[in-house]
Amino acid sequence: MPKTVVNCPNCKRPVQAEIQQLFDLNQDPAAKQKLLSGAFNLIQCPHCGFRGAAALPIVYHDPEKQLLLTFVPQELALPPNEQERIIGGLINQVMTHLPQEKRKAYLLQPQQTLTMQGLIERILEADGITREMLQAQQQRLSLIQRLLMASSADVQKEIIHQEDHLIDEQFFALLERLIEVSAAGRDEQSAQKLMDLQKMIMEESTLGRDLSQQVQEVEAALASLKEAGQSLDREKLLEIVINAPNADRLRALVSFARAGMDYQFFQLLSERIDRARGDGRARLVKLRDDLLQFTQEYDQDLAQRVEQTRQKIEQILSEADVEEGLVKYSPVIDGIFLSVLNTVLEQAEAQKDLPRLEKLKKIVDIIEKASAPPEEVQLIERLLGAESESEERRILEENAEKITPELLNSMVNLVYQLQEGENRELGERVSAIYKKMLRFSMERSLNAP
Numbered sequence: 012m013p014k015t016v017v018n019c020p021n022c023k024r025p026v027q028a029e030i031q032q033l034f035d036l037n038q039d040p041a042a043k044q045k046l047l048s049g050a051f052n053l054i055q056c057p058h059c060g061f062r063g064a065a066a067l068p069i070v071y072h073d074p075e076k077q078l079l080l081t082f083v084p085q086e087l088a089l090p091p092n093e094q095e096r097i098i099g100g101l102i103n104q105v106m107t108h109l110p111q112e113k114r115k116a117y118l119l120q121p122q123q124t125l126t127m128q129g130l131i132e133r134i135l136e137a138d139g140i141t142r143e144m145l146q147a148q149q150q151r152l153s154l155i156q157r158l159l160m161a162s163s164a165d166v167q168k169e170i171i172h173q174e175d176h177l178i179d180e181q182f183f184a185l186l187e188r189l190i191e192v193s194a195a196g197r198d199e200q201s202a203q204k205l206m207d208l209q210k211m212i213m214e215e216s217t218l219g220r221d222l223s224q225q226v227q228e229v230e231a232a233l234a235s236l237k238e239a240g241q242s243l244d245r246e247k248l249l250e251i252v253i254n255a256p257n258a259d260r261l262r263a264l265v266s267f268a269r270a271g272m273d274y275q276f277f278q279l280l281s282e283r284i285d286r287a288r289g290d291g292r293a294r295l296v297k298l299r300d301d302l303l304q305f306t307q308e309y310d311q312d313l314a315q316r317v318e319q320t321r322q323k324i325e326q327i328l329s330e331a332d333v334e335e336g337l338v339k340y341s342p343v344i345d346g347i348f349l350s351v352l353n354t355v356l357e358q359a360e361a362q363k364d365l366p367r368l369e370k371l372k373k374i375v376d377i378i379e380k381a382s383a384p385p386e387e388v389q390l391i392e393r394l395l396g397a398e399s400e401s402e403e404r405r406i407l408e409e410n411a412e413k414i415t416p417e418l419l420n421s422m423v424n425l426v427y428q429l430q431e432g433e434n435r436e437l438g439e440r441v442s443a444i445y446k447k448m449l450r451f452s453m454e455r456s457l458n459a460p
Contacts, residue, residue, distance in 0.1 A: 014027040014028060014029055014030075015027070015028060015029070015030040017030060017054065017065050017067070019054065019056040019058065019059060019061055020054075020061065020063065020065060020066060021056065021059050021061035022056060022058050022059040022061065024056070024058045024059070026054050026055075026056050026057065026058070028052065028053065028054040028055075028065060029052075029053075030052055030065065030067065031045075031051050031052060032052075032067055032068060032069055032070065032097075032101055033069075033070050033072075033101045033104055033105070034046045034069065034070070034071045034072070035070075035071075035072040035104070035105055035108065036072060036073045036074065036075070036339075037072060037074045037105070037108060037109055037113075038108050040335070040338050040339035041338075042071075043071075043073065043134065046069075046071060046131075046134070047131060047134065047135075049064070051064070052064050052065045052067055053065075066084035066086055066087060067084070067087075068081070068082065068083045068084070068087070068089075068094065068097045068098055068101070069081070069082045069083075069127075069130070070082075070098060070101040070102060070105065070121070071130065071134065072105045073134075073137065074109065074113055076137045077115055077117040078117070078122075078133075078134070078137050079102070079105070079117055079118055079120075079121040079122065080121065080122050080123075080124055080130055080133055080134070081098050081101075081102075081121045081122070081123050081124070082123070082124045082125075082126075082127060082129075082130045083097075083098065083123075084127075085125070098121070102118070102121060105118070106118065132145060147181070148181070148185065150177055151177060151181065151182045151185050152185065154170075154174050154177050154178075154182070155182075155185070155186060155189065155205075155208070157170055158170055158171070158208055158212075159204060159205075159208065164211070167208070167211060168211070168215050171211070171212055171215045171216055172215065175216055175217050178212060178216040178217070178218050178219065179218060180218070182218075183209075183212075183218075183219075183222070186205065186208070186209055186212070187209075189205055190202055190205045190206055190209065193205060224259065225259050225263075228257065228259035228260045228262075228263050229259075229263040229266075231260060231263075232255075232260055232263035232264045232267060233263070233267060235251050235264075236248075236251065236264070236267055236268060239251065243271075245271060245273075245275055245276045245279055246279065248268055248271050248272070248276065249276065249279050249280060249283070251264065252264055252280075252298070252302070253283075253295070253298065258301060261298075261301055261302065261305060262305050265302070265305045265306055265309050266309065269306060269309055269310075272302065272306055277299070277302075277303075280295070280298070280299055280302070281299070283295055284296055284299065313347075316347055317347060317350075317351055320342070320347050320348050320351045321351050321355070323340055323342045323348075324342070324348075324351060324352060324355055324374075326340050327339075327340055327342070327374065328367065328370050328371070333370045333373050333374050333377070334373070334377055337374065337377060344378055344381075344382070349378075352371070352374065352375070355371060356368070356371045356372070356375070359371055390406070390410050390413055391422070391441065391444060393406050394406055394407075394444045394447075394448075395440060395441070395444060403447060404451075407447070407448065407451045411451075411455060414448055414451065414452050414455075418448075419445070419448065419449060419452065422441065422444075422445040422448065423445065425441060426438055426441050426442045426445055429441055
């Protein structure tokens with residue numbers, strides 16, 4: 012973004028800064044995130060040292076929600092005609108880039124907000140986030156700050172116990188996000204403090220202990236299924252289910268082995284119930300009831316996620332450019348997305364809907380390219396698969412430009428990680444490849460003109 016000359020809010024002297032006054036999701040799908048993050052119109056004055064945001068009129072536009080918001084900072088003390096001139100110019104830019112069929116009546120009635128906070132709250136309200144939800148989020152953030160500023164671990168534990176009611180799933184999500192931000196900003200000290208705090212909260216809070224217990228049950232469920240290995244059939248699965256010690260383990264087993272809990276599986280369980288007597292029979296009946304409930308909940312959740320994914324794909328296909336649609340709607344590319352995408356693709360092929368098919372294939376191509384390993388990793392994989400030294404040499408010569416000092420340094424770290432872990436054999440193979448790449452790189456350097 013080109014720099015603009017603005018006046019420093021403190022000393023009023025001119026400074027250069029990257030300025031953005033129009034946040035139009037029609038032109039830039041990432042505009043909302045940038046506005047909400049506060050990372051815009053930041054200036055650093057070389058004269059007085061001021062660092063902060065420049066106060067400027069702003070227009071926000073979300074065509075999907077038919078939302079057009081304006082904000083003019085009161086401290087600018089702009090006369091009404093000047094406000095109308097600036098805001099009108101920004102709205103004209105919105106209209107210029109909007110197709111005729113998308114120009115609705117809401118564009119003639121922009122909603123004015125009196126404060127920047129009011130603008131943000133209005134945007135979030137349109138996303139279904141209420142003021143009460145924002146206040147609750149602020150409470151969680153304040154609690155994290157109190158815990159970080161506590162004088163000792165004992166004080167932290169006391170605060171956790173006192174504010175246990177505030178520590179919910181959203182609290183842990185916020186804490187995890189703060190850790191990610193610190194790590195991304197290479198603030199290792201803050202990230203470590205937050206991770207230590209997270210560990211303590213997991214141990215001391217009610218929800219933390221519950222989550223820890225659930226994680227343990229999930230791990231135990233997965234371990235029991237892995238232990239069965241290739242011999243896992245309906246009878247073996249039934250034994251694992253019957254031996255599940257609690258509801259959390261049972262839920263975890265449903266999530267991992269739902270496909271095996273079919274009609275025949277429940278028929279085996281019913282036969283076991285018919286043969287049982289007394290308390291054993293009552294326990295198996297309850298087990299069957301719980302399983303029916305958990306599998307029904309699992310199926311309903313899966314059906315809902317499939318439908319949501321289908322709607323997301325339709326939204327992407329509604330865009331003129333599906334690549335922009337993928338960025339705009341930011342789908343989670345998981346197994347469900349790929350499965351639904353494949354189903355929609357097969358339907359388009361059966362219906363011979365060529366325009367739709369072309370867009371779907373483009374989505375597949377984009378995902379395949381994005382999920383493909385980096386070229387350096389592909390090079391290592393090719394070298395590992397080489398069947399002779401001559402083939403290795405040919406691969407090295409074909410990819411000579413990729414064998415850079417950065418790649419060699421990365422391989423040193425990779426070798427160390429593999430040899431220190433459980434993949435020692437692979438580590439030895441990668442180490443041998445590294446030595447050959449290093450020798451090849453040195454030969455090229457010596458023979459260079």
